[in-house]
Amino acid sequence: GAGVSQSPSNKVTEKGKDVELRCDPISGHTALYWYRQRLGQGLEFLIYFQGNSAPDKSGLPSDRFSAERTGESVSTLTIQRTQQEDSAVYLCASSLGWEGYEQYFGPGTRLTVT
């Protein structure tokens, strides 16, 4: 079946503009995660959705970052008033649940803020 898909694959934006990144998880996966990966660094957790529970937003770096998820489907990560330090690859992953299940990652969106 189809894997996790993300769009766009690349996004170049000017400082101060808003951007929306989209993630389509694997059908039937109740858990969805967003991570940020800066060049040469590890994955930085941003936010986690599990079913209809309140999302875990503890990793969002500032109030310029927000994310939504419609039920157990598509999620959108929004970054408002982008800054140069927001430049990174944004990765989305989904899993069947949260109890020790592996995460399936999308290809990522490479965001460049000029």
Place this chain on the structure above:
Amino acid sequence: GNSVTQMEGPVTLSEEAFLTINCTYTATGYPSLFWYVQYPGEGLQLLLKATKADDKGSNKGFEATYRKETTSFHLEKGSVQVSDSAVYFCALSDLSTNAGKSTFGDGTTLTVKP
């Protein structure tokens, strides 16, 4: 809080050499442990996992044993190939304290030369 510390890279080996990438963790609960791999130009994918102490995860000739006494999950392979060149990430998921949120190490870049 939880943390994962990986052996710093990059690591360069000749084909058929023995590989060890060290990973130690800090967690307050009983985490599941994972190794993910990111091949050049591809997304992250699960390599292997272990969900309880003394479990050994294995895949594609790689192995890692969950050692609770040393809080370690070192990745090993007896004979590496050029195709193993990739970035390897150690990760944990501590269900008792983080309800699904995973913590990743910074990644170790492996280059295997023919």
